[in-house]
Amino acid sequence: MIRVQQEDFDVGAEVAALSAGNHAVGGVAVFIGVVRDMAGDEAIGAMTLEHYPGMTERMLNSIEAEARERWPLEASLIIHRFGRLQPGERIVLVATASAHRHAAFEACEFLVDWLKTKAPFWKLEETAAGAKWVEARSSDDQAAARWHTGSKPDASDAAE
C-alpha cells in the first residue's frame, strides 16, 4: 500500500496494521525518514517537500510492485509526506513484512533507495541565507544502482 499525505503518521499503528491477522509474518522491517536540522554545515529552519501529484503515486506503486516481485513479502507500506516540515518531523515511512527477516530488511532498503531516486519529490530547505533546492546526490544514485547489479555499495558513499 502507498500513501502520499501532508499529515503525520502513527508509526506504531501503521506497523501493527501491516501484519494484523496475518500470522505468516515473521518479521517487519521499518525505515523512518526524519528531517535533520543541518545540511552539511548549514543550519536548516524547515523544509518544504514539493511533489508531482499523480506521478508520485504511480512511481511509488510501481516501486512497491517491483519489491513484491523480488522478495516474498506478506505486506508492504510506503507513506511519504509533502508540504512544510520542521526538523525532527517524520518525512517517510517504509515498512515490509515477510516470513523471514532477510526479505524484509532487503526489500525495505530497496524501497528506500528507489524512492529516493525515482519518486518525484523535491526538498526546498530554509537557511539563514534563504531558501534553496536540495541537489540530488550521486551517492543516492549509486545506492539505487546496486539493486541492478547485485553488488554492494561503497560504504562511504552510501553513508547518510
Added chain:
Amino acid sequence: MKLLYFAWLKAKTGVAEEELTPPPEVATVADLLAWLATRGPGHAAALADLSALRVAVNQEYAKPGDPVRPGDEVALFPPVTGG
C-alpha cells in the same frame, strides 16, 4: 500539450503549468526541449543545462528520443530529492 514545471524549473520559467501547441516538427522529447528553450529568457535559463533536467511524459520517465504527441502531459523537473 500540457507542460508542467517543478522545483526550480517553476521559478526559472515563471510558470507551474502551461498549455502549448508545439509545431508539427516537434516529435521527440529532445525536439520539445529545444523548442521550449526558444520561448523566452526564463525558459532558456531553465533549459540551459539539460543534464540537470528530468522529463516525464504522461507521468513516466522519458528519454530524449522518446516521442511526444498532442494531448501528452510533459513534466520537467530536476533530479528528485525525496525520501
